[in-house]
Amino acid sequence: xxxxxxxxxxxxxxxxxxxxxxxxxAGVGLLVAGAASNVTTRENIAPVQxxxxxxxHHVGGLGIDCRYCHAAVExxxxxxxxxxxxxxxxxxxxxxxxxxxxxxxQSWAERTPIHWARVHNLPDFAYFDHSIxxxxxxxxVECHGNVDEMPLTRQAENLRxxxxxxxxxxxxxxxxxxxxxxxMDWTPPPDRRALGERLxxxxxxxxxxxxxxxxxxx
Amino acid sequence: xTRLGLLILAILLVAACEQEMNEQPKYEVYETADLFPDGxxxxxxxxxxxxxxxxxxxxxxxxxxPLTPALLQRGRERFDIYCAPCHGAAGYGDGMIARxxxxxxxxxxxxxxxxxxxxxxxxxxxxxxxxxxxxATRVEPADRxxxxxxxxxxxxxxxxxADRLPPDVKPAAAPASPTDGxxxx
Numbered sequence: 001x002x003x004x005x006x007x008x009x010x011x012x013x014x015x016x017x018x019x020x021x022x023x024x025x026a027g028v029g030l031l032v033a034g035a036a037s038n039v040t041t042r043e044n045i046a047p048v049q050x051x052x053x054x055x056x057h058h059v060g061g062l063g064i065d066c067r068y069c070h071a072a073v074e075x076x077x078x079x080x081x082x083x084x085x086x087x088x089x090x091x092x093x094x095x096x097x098x099x100x101x102x103x104x105x106q107s108w109a110e111r112t113p114i115h116w117a118r119v120h121n122l123p124d125f126a127y128f129d130h131s132i133x134x135x136x137x138x139x140x141v142e143c144h145g146n147v148d149e150m151p152l153t154r155q156a157e158n159l160r161x162x163x164x165x166x167x168x169x170x171x172x173x174x175x176x177x178x179x180x181x182x183x184m185d186w187t188p189p190p191d192r193r194a195l196g197e198r199l200x201x202x203x204x205x206x207x208x209x210x211x212x213x214x215x216x217x218x
Numbered sequence: 219x220t221r222l223g224l225l226i227l228a229i230l231l232v233a234a235c236e237q238e239m240n241e242q243p244k245y246e247v248y249e250t251a252d253l254f255p256d257g258x259x260x261x262x263x264x265x266x267x268x269x270x271x272x273x274x275x276x277x278x279x280x281x282x283x284p285l286t287p288a289l290l291q292r293g294r295e296r297f298d299i300y301c302a303p304c305h306g307a308a309g310y311g312d313g314m315i316a317r318x319x320x321x322x323x324x325x326x327x328x329x330x331x332x333x334x335x336x337x338x339x340x341x342x343x344x345x346x347x348x349x350x351x352x353x354a355t356r357v358e359p360a361d362r363x364x365x366x367x368x369x370x371x372x373x374x375x376x377x378x379x380a381d382r383l384p385p386d387v388k389p390a391a392a393p394a395s396p397t398d399g400x401x402x403x
Contacts, residue, residue, distance in 0.1 A: 065299040124242040
């Protein structure tokens with residue numbers, strides 16, 4: 001009776017099994033890395049904008065307060081992006097022939113909004129609210145980083161669930177007085193936890209159920 | 219056995235109902251809305267609509283609130299956000315944006331503007347004046363009164379005689395006050 005398998009078949013089988021194992025490990029590794037990479041989380045990515053708006057220039061350089069442009073941030077869930085009118089309060093007189101600002105003037109003349117590319121975007125199943133964080137003394141810096149140093153806006157944190165929970169679990173050491181929420185260079189006192197614990201008391205923050213799923217998934 | 223088969227079938231059926239949880243069929247504030255011709259989620263209200271709280275806001279615009287330390291505090295905060303970039307922290311018209319070439323705003327410390335009542339400042343914030351746009355969309359009526367009260371306080375602060383200051387803020391060598399007037403707001 002002739003042999004069914006050639007002599008080399010055994011070697012081939014081993015090689016194929018080895019390759020399959022490598023592929024499996026690599027595949028799982030890629031999935032895990034992909035989920036954590038900033039292509040998925042958008043961390044540190046600055047999308048191309050219709051106008052290269054610079055927070056470094058306007059906030060760091062000119063010292064304009066966040067609320068001059070993001071006027072809703074203290075009272076609503078969404079911080080709000082400035083309407084063209086807000087740019088025009090200054091650019092009706094300043095840099096009026098700059099090519100960079102042509103889309104702003106066009107938007108104003110034609111009454112069509114500027115389409116800013118979103119920098120942050122939580123998935124729809126996660127709920128977020130700015131106003132409660134502002135009134136509880138959570139600074140913009142905690143989640144958006146040093147916006148005043150960004151020539152183009154990018155997402156400073158990964159904004160995974162872990163990031164939110166880490167603070168909700170124990171907010172005290174990351175709180176600041178309400179007056180300092182918009183301050184990009186606030187220096188905390190040496191004992192920040194002690195301050196935070198006083199603030200938890202003063203602002204009536206309920207720390208018991210902040211990590212419950214229904215807080216963010218509703 | 220049939221029970222188990224049905225169960226497995228049911229599970230498979232449920233699994234087949236893929237619901238996109240990341241991008242759900244609902245509109246968030248800044249998404250594009252295919253439903254409307256201009257593609258904007260935040261549609262303008264129909265003409266004549268009265269939004270919740272509009273009546274209170276309108277009433278707040280007409281009536282001057284009582285002067286309290288809290289009102290001045292609020293006024294100072296709002297002034298520093300929305301007005302100081304051009305008018306300067308003390309109201310001399312020397313803010314950062316003016317220094318960068320915006321047409322110079324007038325100083326608040328002139329006889330003409332000192333003579334204006336608080337209501338005039340509320341009106342300027344609401345309607346704008348000359349090169350200055352209206353701030354009505356960003357400054358609530360109650361806050362407009364707060365800013366007006368703070369401007370009146372600023373005007374007063376530049377004319378108080380040094381010997382009338384409380385001891386804890388009195389400067390060591392007080393410069394002579396520019397005028398003798400002590401007209402209140």
